[in-house]
Amino acid sequence: MLTVMLRSERHARILEHVSARGSVGVRELSGLLDVSGATVRRDLEHLSGQHLLRRTRGGAEVGTVGLEVPLQHRAERLLPEKRAIARAAAALVPQGAVVGMNGGTTVTEIARLLAARGPFTAVTNAVNIAAELVLHRHVTLVVVGGDARNASYELVGPIAERTLAGVHTDITFLGVDGVGAAHGCTTYDQLEAATDRAFAGASARTVVVADHTKVGRATFAKICPLTDIALLVTDTDAPAAELERISAAGVRTVVA
CATH class of the missing domain: 3.40.50.1360 (Rossmann fold)
Structure with a gap:
Protein backbone atom coordinates (compact mmCIF):
# COMPACT_ATOMS: atom_id res chain seq x y z
CA MET A 1 0.00 0.00 0.00
CA LEU A 2 1.39 3.40 -1.01
CA THR A 3 1.75 5.87 1.85
CA VAL A 4 1.62 9.54 0.87
CA MET A 5 3.59 11.87 3.11
CA LEU A 6 1.66 14.91 4.33
CA ARG A 7 2.90 18.33 3.24
CA SER A 8 3.58 19.33 6.85
CA GLU A 9 5.64 16.17 7.37
CA ARG A 10 7.62 16.85 4.18
CA HIS A 11 8.41 20.34 5.42
CA ALA A 12 9.58 18.97 8.77
CA ARG A 13 11.78 16.37 7.06
CA ILE A 14 13.28 19.01 4.76
CA LEU A 15 14.06 21.38 7.64
CA GLU A 16 15.61 18.61 9.72
CA HIS A 17 17.70 17.40 6.77
CA VAL A 18 18.93 20.89 5.92
CA SER A 19 19.70 21.50 9.59
CA ALA A 20 21.77 18.31 9.77
CA ARG A 21 23.57 18.73 6.43
CA GLY A 22 23.92 22.52 6.16
CA SER A 23 22.96 22.45 2.49
CA VAL A 24 21.07 20.03 0.27
CA GLY A 25 20.07 19.63 -3.37
CA VAL A 26 16.65 19.14 -4.94
CA ARG A 27 17.60 15.71 -6.31
CA GLU A 28 18.70 14.48 -2.88
CA LEU A 29 15.48 15.70 -1.25
CA SER A 30 13.41 14.19 -4.03
CA GLY A 31 14.93 10.78 -3.31
CA LEU A 32 14.64 11.20 0.45
CA LEU A 33 10.96 12.16 0.31
CA ASP A 34 9.98 10.03 -2.70
CA VAL A 35 8.36 12.99 -4.47
CA SER A 36 9.03 14.83 -7.71
CA GLY A 37 11.59 17.58 -8.10
CA ALA A 38 8.77 20.02 -8.82
CA THR A 39 7.17 19.21 -5.46
CA VAL A 40 10.48 19.72 -3.67
CA ARG A 41 10.99 23.08 -5.38
CA ARG A 42 7.53 24.25 -4.30
CA ASP A 43 8.26 23.14 -0.73
CA LEU A 44 11.59 24.97 -0.73
CA GLU A 45 10.00 28.15 -2.06
CA HIS A 46 7.36 27.97 0.68
CA LEU A 47 9.92 27.43 3.45
CA SER A 48 12.18 30.13 2.04
CA GLY A 49 9.24 32.53 2.04
CA GLN A 50 8.86 31.86 5.77
CA HIS A 51 12.59 32.57 6.25
CA LEU A 52 13.16 29.02 7.53
CA LEU A 53 15.92 28.30 5.01
CA ARG A 54 17.69 29.99 2.11
CA ARG A 55 17.25 28.91 -1.50
CA THR A 56 20.35 28.18 -3.53
CA ARG A 57 20.87 27.25 -7.15
CA GLY A 58 19.58 23.69 -7.23
CA GLY A 59 18.66 23.38 -3.56
CA ALA A 60 18.69 25.13 -0.19
CA GLU A 61 20.95 25.87 2.76
CA VAL A 62 20.68 26.85 6.39
CA GLY A 63 22.28 30.28 6.12
CA THR A 64 22.80 30.49 9.89
CA VAL A 65 24.33 28.20 12.49
CA GLY A 66 21.84 25.77 14.00
CA LEU A 67 18.54 25.90 12.17
CA GLU A 68 15.70 25.49 14.67
CA VAL A 69 12.70 23.65 13.24
CA PRO A 70 9.55 25.52 14.41
CA LEU A 71 7.14 23.62 16.63
CA GLN A 72 4.34 23.50 14.08
CA HIS A 73 6.63 21.60 11.70
CA ARG A 74 7.67 19.09 14.38
CA ALA A 75 4.26 18.18 15.78
CA GLU A 76 3.67 15.08 13.63
Missing part, protein backbone atom coordinates in the same frame (compact mmCIF):
# COMPACT_ATOMS: atom_id res chain seq x y z
CA ARG A 77 7.27 13.83 13.46
CA LEU A 78 8.05 10.62 15.35
CA LEU A 79 4.66 10.80 17.06
CA PRO A 80 4.54 7.10 18.14
CA GLU A 81 7.99 7.44 19.75
CA LYS A 82 7.05 10.69 21.49
CA ARG A 83 3.84 9.17 22.83
CA ALA A 84 5.74 6.15 24.16
CA ILE A 85 8.18 8.49 25.92
CA ALA A 86 5.25 10.51 27.29
CA ARG A 87 3.57 7.41 28.74
CA ALA A 88 6.75 6.38 30.54
CA ALA A 89 7.29 9.92 31.81
CA ALA A 90 3.71 10.43 33.00
CA ALA A 91 3.97 7.21 35.03
CA LEU A 92 6.62 8.94 37.16
CA VAL A 93 4.15 11.56 38.43
CA PRO A 94 2.24 10.89 41.68
CA GLN A 95 -1.35 12.04 42.00
CA GLY A 96 -1.65 15.69 42.95
CA ALA A 97 1.99 16.55 42.21
CA VAL A 98 3.29 19.96 41.17
CA VAL A 99 4.74 19.44 37.70
CA GLY A 100 7.01 21.81 35.79
CA MET A 101 6.88 21.63 32.00
CA ASN A 102 8.71 23.62 29.37
CA GLY A 103 7.68 23.45 25.72
CA GLY A 104 8.06 20.95 22.91
CA THR A 105 6.06 18.23 21.26
CA THR A 106 6.99 15.43 23.69
CA VAL A 107 6.24 17.54 26.77
CA THR A 108 2.89 18.46 25.20
CA GLU A 109 2.02 14.75 25.02
CA ILE A 110 2.92 14.37 28.71
CA ALA A 111 0.64 17.28 29.62
CA ARG A 112 -2.26 15.67 27.76
CA LEU A 113 -1.81 12.36 29.57
CA LEU A 114 -1.62 14.02 32.98
CA ALA A 115 -4.69 16.15 32.29
CA ALA A 116 -6.68 13.05 31.35
CA ARG A 117 -5.56 11.20 34.47
CA GLY A 118 -6.58 13.45 37.35
CA PRO A 119 -5.82 16.50 39.52
CA PHE A 120 -2.34 18.03 39.48
CA THR A 121 -0.69 21.46 39.41
CA ALA A 122 1.07 22.46 36.21
CA VAL A 123 3.75 25.15 36.01
CA THR A 124 4.55 25.87 32.36
CA ASN A 125 5.97 28.52 30.07
CA ALA A 126 4.49 26.93 26.93
CA VAL A 127 1.45 28.81 25.68
CA ASN A 128 0.18 25.86 23.64
CA ILE A 129 0.28 23.58 26.69
CA ALA A 130 -1.40 26.25 28.84
CA ALA A 131 -4.16 26.66 26.23
CA GLU A 132 -4.98 22.94 26.51
CA LEU A 133 -4.67 22.59 30.29
CA VAL A 134 -6.82 25.62 31.09
CA LEU A 135 -9.82 23.67 29.75
CA HIS A 136 -9.49 21.08 32.55
CA ARG A 137 -11.11 22.16 35.82
CA HIS A 138 -9.15 19.66 37.89
CA VAL A 139 -5.80 21.11 36.74
CA THR A 140 -4.34 24.01 38.70
CA LEU A 141 -2.45 26.00 36.08
CA VAL A 142 0.42 28.42 36.68
CA VAL A 143 1.67 30.12 33.52
CA VAL A 144 5.16 31.57 33.63
CA GLY A 145 5.31 34.97 31.92
CA GLY A 146 8.00 36.34 29.65
CA ASP A 147 8.88 37.10 26.04
CA ALA A 148 7.13 34.79 23.56
CA ARG A 149 9.24 32.74 21.12
CA ASN A 150 7.32 31.95 17.95
CA ALA A 151 9.58 28.99 17.13
CA SER A 152 8.74 27.08 20.32
CA TYR A 153 5.61 28.82 21.72
CA GLU A 154 7.50 29.37 24.98
CA LEU A 155 7.68 32.39 27.27
CA VAL A 156 11.30 33.07 28.20
CA GLY A 157 13.61 35.65 29.72
CA PRO A 158 14.00 37.49 33.05
CA ILE A 159 10.27 37.59 33.86
CA ALA A 160 10.04 33.82 33.46
CA GLU A 161 13.17 33.27 35.54
CA ARG A 162 11.91 35.49 38.38
CA THR A 163 8.60 33.63 38.44
CA LEU A 164 10.32 30.25 38.60
CA ALA A 165 12.59 31.47 41.41
CA GLY A 166 9.45 31.83 43.54
CA VAL A 167 8.03 28.33 43.06
CA HIS A 168 8.96 24.73 43.80
CA THR A 169 7.94 21.73 41.71
CA ASP A 170 7.98 18.06 42.63
CA ILE A 171 9.10 17.02 39.16
CA THR A 172 9.96 18.93 35.99
CA PHE A 173 9.93 17.62 32.45
CA LEU A 174 12.40 19.32 30.13
CA GLY A 175 12.18 18.97 26.38
CA VAL A 176 15.61 19.66 24.87
CA ASP A 177 17.16 19.90 21.41
CA GLY A 178 20.23 17.93 22.38
CA VAL A 179 21.41 15.73 25.24
CA GLY A 180 24.70 13.89 25.55
CA ALA A 181 27.57 12.97 27.82
CA ALA A 182 29.93 15.53 26.28
CA HIS A 183 27.80 18.68 26.39
CA GLY A 184 24.88 17.95 28.69
CA CYS A 185 21.49 19.42 27.76
CA THR A 186 21.29 22.03 25.01
CA THR A 187 18.83 24.07 22.98
CA TYR A 188 19.01 26.67 20.21
CA ASP A 189 18.21 29.90 22.05
CA GLN A 190 20.14 31.44 24.96
CA LEU A 191 17.09 32.96 26.66
CA GLU A 192 15.27 29.65 26.38
CA ALA A 193 18.29 27.86 27.86
CA ALA A 194 18.33 30.22 30.85
CA THR A 195 14.61 29.69 31.45
CA ASP A 196 15.05 25.92 31.23
CA ARG A 197 17.85 26.18 33.81
CA ALA A 198 15.45 28.03 36.08
CA PHE A 199 12.90 25.22 35.66
CA ALA A 200 15.54 22.68 36.71
CA GLY A 201 16.64 24.82 39.64
CA ALA A 202 13.07 25.05 40.95
CA SER A 203 12.46 21.30 40.90
CA ALA A 204 13.12 18.44 43.29
CA ARG A 205 13.62 16.15 40.29
CA THR A 206 14.37 17.06 36.68
CA VAL A 207 13.55 14.57 33.92
CA VAL A 208 14.71 15.15 30.35
CA VAL A 209 12.46 13.73 27.64
CA ALA A 210 14.06 13.40 24.21
CA ASP A 211 13.50 11.21 21.17
CA HIS A 212 16.45 9.38 19.64
CA THR A 213 17.30 12.19 17.19
CA LYS A 214 18.29 14.40 20.16
CA VAL A 215 20.49 11.86 21.96
CA GLY A 216 24.21 12.44 21.39
CA ARG A 217 23.49 15.79 19.77
CA ALA A 218 24.52 19.29 20.90
CA THR A 219 23.01 22.61 19.81
CA PHE A 220 24.06 26.21 20.40
CA ALA A 221 22.94 27.13 23.93
CA LYS A 222 23.78 25.04 26.99
CA ILE A 223 20.97 24.46 29.47
CA CYS A 224 22.75 22.44 32.14
CA PRO A 225 25.24 19.62 32.70
CA LEU A 226 24.03 16.06 33.14
CA THR A 227 24.67 16.35 36.87
CA ASP A 228 21.61 18.62 37.10
CA ILE A 229 19.18 15.97 35.82
CA ALA A 230 17.97 12.77 37.45
CA LEU A 231 16.59 10.85 34.52
CA LEU A 232 16.50 10.69 30.72
CA VAL A 233 13.48 9.12 29.01
CA THR A 234 13.98 8.30 25.33
CA ASP A 235 12.86 5.77 22.72
CA THR A 236 14.19 2.43 21.50
CA ASP A 237 16.14 3.91 18.57
CA ALA A 238 18.42 5.98 20.81
CA PRO A 239 22.11 5.10 20.24
CA ALA A 240 23.10 2.50 22.84
CA ALA A 241 26.70 3.69 23.14
CA GLU A 242 25.62 7.23 23.97
CA LEU A 243 23.08 5.98 26.51
CA GLU A 244 25.89 4.03 28.19
CA ARG A 245 27.99 7.19 28.39
CA ILE A 246 25.06 9.13 29.84
CA SER A 247 24.45 6.38 32.41
CA ALA A 248 28.14 6.39 33.32
CA ALA A 249 27.77 10.12 34.08
CA GLY A 250 25.23 9.23 36.77
CA VAL A 251 21.96 9.75 34.90
CA ARG A 252 19.41 6.96 34.95
CA THR A 253 18.01 6.22 31.48
CA VAL A 254 14.59 4.80 30.61
CA VAL A 255 13.95 3.49 27.10
CA ALA A 256 10.25 3.51 26.22
Whole structure:
Protein backbone atom coordinates (compact mmCIF):
# COMPACT_ATOMS: atom_id res chain seq x y z
CA MET A 1 0.00 0.00 0.00
CA LEU A 2 1.39 3.40 -1.01
CA THR A 3 1.75 5.87 1.85
CA VAL A 4 1.62 9.54 0.87
CA MET A 5 3.59 11.87 3.11
CA LEU A 6 1.66 14.91 4.33
CA ARG A 7 2.90 18.33 3.24
CA SER A 8 3.58 19.33 6.85
CA GLU A 9 5.64 16.17 7.37
CA ARG A 10 7.62 16.85 4.18
CA HIS A 11 8.41 20.34 5.42
CA ALA A 12 9.58 18.97 8.77
CA ARG A 13 11.78 16.37 7.06
CA ILE A 14 13.28 19.01 4.76
CA LEU A 15 14.06 21.38 7.64
CA GLU A 16 15.61 18.61 9.72
CA HIS A 17 17.70 17.40 6.77
CA VAL A 18 18.93 20.89 5.92
CA SER A 19 19.70 21.50 9.59
CA ALA A 20 21.77 18.31 9.77
CA ARG A 21 23.57 18.73 6.43
CA GLY A 22 23.92 22.52 6.16
CA SER A 23 22.96 22.45 2.49
CA VAL A 24 21.07 20.03 0.27
CA GLY A 25 20.07 19.63 -3.37
CA VAL A 26 16.65 19.14 -4.94
CA ARG A 27 17.60 15.71 -6.31
CA GLU A 28 18.70 14.48 -2.88
CA LEU A 29 15.48 15.70 -1.25
CA SER A 30 13.41 14.19 -4.03
CA GLY A 31 14.93 10.78 -3.31
CA LEU A 32 14.64 11.20 0.45
CA LEU A 33 10.96 12.16 0.31
CA ASP A 34 9.98 10.03 -2.70
CA VAL A 35 8.36 12.99 -4.47
CA SER A 36 9.03 14.83 -7.71
CA GLY A 37 11.59 17.58 -8.10
CA ALA A 38 8.77 20.02 -8.82
CA THR A 39 7.17 19.21 -5.46
CA VAL A 40 10.48 19.72 -3.67
CA ARG A 41 10.99 23.08 -5.38
CA ARG A 42 7.53 24.25 -4.30
CA ASP A 43 8.26 23.14 -0.73
CA LEU A 44 11.59 24.97 -0.73
CA GLU A 45 10.00 28.15 -2.06
CA HIS A 46 7.36 27.97 0.68
CA LEU A 47 9.92 27.43 3.45
CA SER A 48 12.18 30.13 2.04
CA GLY A 49 9.24 32.53 2.04
CA GLN A 50 8.86 31.86 5.77
CA HIS A 51 12.59 32.57 6.25
CA LEU A 52 13.16 29.02 7.53
CA LEU A 53 15.92 28.30 5.01
CA ARG A 54 17.69 29.99 2.11
CA ARG A 55 17.25 28.91 -1.50
CA THR A 56 20.35 28.18 -3.53
CA ARG A 57 20.87 27.25 -7.15
CA GLY A 58 19.58 23.69 -7.23
CA GLY A 59 18.66 23.38 -3.56
CA ALA A 60 18.69 25.13 -0.19
CA GLU A 61 20.95 25.87 2.76
CA VAL A 62 20.68 26.85 6.39
CA GLY A 63 22.28 30.28 6.12
CA THR A 64 22.80 30.49 9.89
CA VAL A 65 24.33 28.20 12.49
CA GLY A 66 21.84 25.77 14.00
CA LEU A 67 18.54 25.90 12.17
CA GLU A 68 15.70 25.49 14.67
CA VAL A 69 12.70 23.65 13.24
CA PRO A 70 9.55 25.52 14.41
CA LEU A 71 7.14 23.62 16.63
CA GLN A 72 4.34 23.50 14.08
CA HIS A 73 6.63 21.60 11.70
CA ARG A 74 7.67 19.09 14.38
CA ALA A 75 4.26 18.18 15.78
CA GLU A 76 3.67 15.08 13.63
CA ARG A 77 7.27 13.83 13.46
CA LEU A 78 8.05 10.62 15.35
CA LEU A 79 4.66 10.80 17.06
CA PRO A 80 4.54 7.10 18.14
CA GLU A 81 7.99 7.44 19.75
CA LYS A 82 7.05 10.69 21.49
CA ARG A 83 3.84 9.17 22.83
CA ALA A 84 5.74 6.15 24.16
CA ILE A 85 8.18 8.49 25.92
CA ALA A 86 5.25 10.51 27.29
CA ARG A 87 3.57 7.41 28.74
CA ALA A 88 6.75 6.38 30.54
CA ALA A 89 7.29 9.92 31.81
CA ALA A 90 3.71 10.43 33.00
CA ALA A 91 3.97 7.21 35.03
CA LEU A 92 6.62 8.94 37.16
CA VAL A 93 4.15 11.56 38.43
CA PRO A 94 2.24 10.89 41.68
CA GLN A 95 -1.35 12.04 42.00
CA GLY A 96 -1.65 15.69 42.95
CA ALA A 97 1.99 16.55 42.21
CA VAL A 98 3.29 19.96 41.17
CA VAL A 99 4.74 19.44 37.70
CA GLY A 100 7.01 21.81 35.79
CA MET A 101 6.88 21.63 32.00
CA ASN A 102 8.71 23.62 29.37
CA GLY A 103 7.68 23.45 25.72
CA GLY A 104 8.06 20.95 22.91
CA THR A 105 6.06 18.23 21.26
CA THR A 106 6.99 15.43 23.69
CA VAL A 107 6.24 17.54 26.77
CA THR A 108 2.89 18.46 25.20
CA GLU A 109 2.02 14.75 25.02
CA ILE A 110 2.92 14.37 28.71
CA ALA A 111 0.64 17.28 29.62
CA ARG A 112 -2.26 15.67 27.76
CA LEU A 113 -1.81 12.36 29.57
CA LEU A 114 -1.62 14.02 32.98
CA ALA A 115 -4.69 16.15 32.29
CA ALA A 116 -6.68 13.05 31.35
CA ARG A 117 -5.56 11.20 34.47
CA GLY A 118 -6.58 13.45 37.35
CA PRO A 119 -5.82 16.50 39.52
CA PHE A 120 -2.34 18.03 39.48
CA THR A 121 -0.69 21.46 39.41
CA ALA A 122 1.07 22.46 36.21
CA VAL A 123 3.75 25.15 36.01
CA THR A 124 4.55 25.87 32.36
CA ASN A 125 5.97 28.52 30.07
CA ALA A 126 4.49 26.93 26.93
CA VAL A 127 1.45 28.81 25.68
CA ASN A 128 0.18 25.86 23.64
CA ILE A 129 0.28 23.58 26.69
CA ALA A 130 -1.40 26.25 28.84
CA ALA A 131 -4.16 26.66 26.23
CA GLU A 132 -4.98 22.94 26.51
CA LEU A 133 -4.67 22.59 30.29
CA VAL A 134 -6.82 25.62 31.09
CA LEU A 135 -9.82 23.67 29.75
CA HIS A 136 -9.49 21.08 32.55
CA ARG A 137 -11.11 22.16 35.82
CA HIS A 138 -9.15 19.66 37.89
CA VAL A 139 -5.80 21.11 36.74
CA THR A 140 -4.34 24.01 38.70
CA LEU A 141 -2.45 26.00 36.08
CA VAL A 142 0.42 28.42 36.68
CA VAL A 143 1.67 30.12 33.52
CA VAL A 144 5.16 31.57 33.63
CA GLY A 145 5.31 34.97 31.92
CA GLY A 146 8.00 36.34 29.65
CA ASP A 147 8.88 37.10 26.04
CA ALA A 148 7.13 34.79 23.56
CA ARG A 149 9.24 32.74 21.12
CA ASN A 150 7.32 31.95 17.95
CA ALA A 151 9.58 28.99 17.13
CA SER A 152 8.74 27.08 20.32
CA TYR A 153 5.61 28.82 21.72
CA GLU A 154 7.50 29.37 24.98
CA LEU A 155 7.68 32.39 27.27
CA VAL A 156 11.30 33.07 28.20
CA GLY A 157 13.61 35.65 29.72
CA PRO A 158 14.00 37.49 33.05
CA ILE A 159 10.27 37.59 33.86
CA ALA A 160 10.04 33.82 33.46
CA GLU A 161 13.17 33.27 35.54
CA ARG A 162 11.91 35.49 38.38
CA THR A 163 8.60 33.63 38.44
CA LEU A 164 10.32 30.25 38.60
CA ALA A 165 12.59 31.47 41.41
CA GLY A 166 9.45 31.83 43.54
CA VAL A 167 8.03 28.33 43.06
CA HIS A 168 8.96 24.73 43.80
CA THR A 169 7.94 21.73 41.71
CA ASP A 170 7.98 18.06 42.63
CA ILE A 171 9.10 17.02 39.16
CA THR A 172 9.96 18.93 35.99
CA PHE A 173 9.93 17.62 32.45
CA LEU A 174 12.40 19.32 30.13
CA GLY A 175 12.18 18.97 26.38
CA VAL A 176 15.61 19.66 24.87
CA ASP A 177 17.16 19.90 21.41
CA GLY A 178 20.23 17.93 22.38
CA VAL A 179 21.41 15.73 25.24
CA GLY A 180 24.70 13.89 25.55
CA ALA A 181 27.57 12.97 27.82
CA ALA A 182 29.93 15.53 26.28
CA HIS A 183 27.80 18.68 26.39
CA GLY A 184 24.88 17.95 28.69
CA CYS A 185 21.49 19.42 27.76
CA THR A 186 21.29 22.03 25.01
CA THR A 187 18.83 24.07 22.98
CA TYR A 188 19.01 26.67 20.21
CA ASP A 189 18.21 29.90 22.05
CA GLN A 190 20.14 31.44 24.96
CA LEU A 191 17.09 32.96 26.66
CA GLU A 192 15.27 29.65 26.38
CA ALA A 193 18.29 27.86 27.86
CA ALA A 194 18.33 30.22 30.85
CA THR A 195 14.61 29.69 31.45
CA ASP A 196 15.05 25.92 31.23
CA ARG A 197 17.85 26.18 33.81
CA ALA A 198 15.45 28.03 36.08
CA PHE A 199 12.90 25.22 35.66
CA ALA A 200 15.54 22.68 36.71
CA GLY A 201 16.64 24.82 39.64
CA ALA A 202 13.07 25.05 40.95
CA SER A 203 12.46 21.30 40.90
CA ALA A 204 13.12 18.44 43.29
CA ARG A 205 13.62 16.15 40.29
CA THR A 206 14.37 17.06 36.68
CA VAL A 207 13.55 14.57 33.92
CA VAL A 208 14.71 15.15 30.35
CA VAL A 209 12.46 13.73 27.64
CA ALA A 210 14.06 13.40 24.21
CA ASP A 211 13.50 11.21 21.17
CA HIS A 212 16.45 9.38 19.64
CA THR A 213 17.30 12.19 17.19
CA LYS A 214 18.29 14.40 20.16
CA VAL A 215 20.49 11.86 21.96
CA GLY A 216 24.21 12.44 21.39
CA ARG A 217 23.49 15.79 19.77
CA ALA A 218 24.52 19.29 20.90
CA THR A 219 23.01 22.61 19.81
CA PHE A 220 24.06 26.21 20.40
CA ALA A 221 22.94 27.13 23.93
CA LYS A 222 23.78 25.04 26.99
CA ILE A 223 20.97 24.46 29.47
CA CYS A 224 22.75 22.44 32.14
CA PRO A 225 25.24 19.62 32.70
CA LEU A 226 24.03 16.06 33.14
CA THR A 227 24.67 16.35 36.87
CA ASP A 228 21.61 18.62 37.10
CA ILE A 229 19.18 15.97 35.82
CA ALA A 230 17.97 12.77 37.45
CA LEU A 231 16.59 10.85 34.52
CA LEU A 232 16.50 10.69 30.72
CA VAL A 233 13.48 9.12 29.01
CA THR A 234 13.98 8.30 25.33
CA ASP A 235 12.86 5.77 22.72
CA THR A 236 14.19 2.43 21.50
CA ASP A 237 16.14 3.91 18.57
CA ALA A 238 18.42 5.98 20.81
CA PRO A 239 22.11 5.10 20.24
CA ALA A 240 23.10 2.50 22.84
CA ALA A 241 26.70 3.69 23.14
CA GLU A 242 25.62 7.23 23.97
CA LEU A 243 23.08 5.98 26.51
CA GLU A 244 25.89 4.03 28.19
CA ARG A 245 27.99 7.19 28.39
CA ILE A 246 25.06 9.13 29.84
CA SER A 247 24.45 6.38 32.41
CA ALA A 248 28.14 6.39 33.32
CA ALA A 249 27.77 10.12 34.08
CA GLY A 250 25.23 9.23 36.77
CA VAL A 251 21.96 9.75 34.90
CA ARG A 252 19.41 6.96 34.95
CA THR A 253 18.01 6.22 31.48
CA VAL A 254 14.59 4.80 30.61
CA VAL A 255 13.95 3.49 27.10
CA ALA A 256 10.25 3.51 26.22
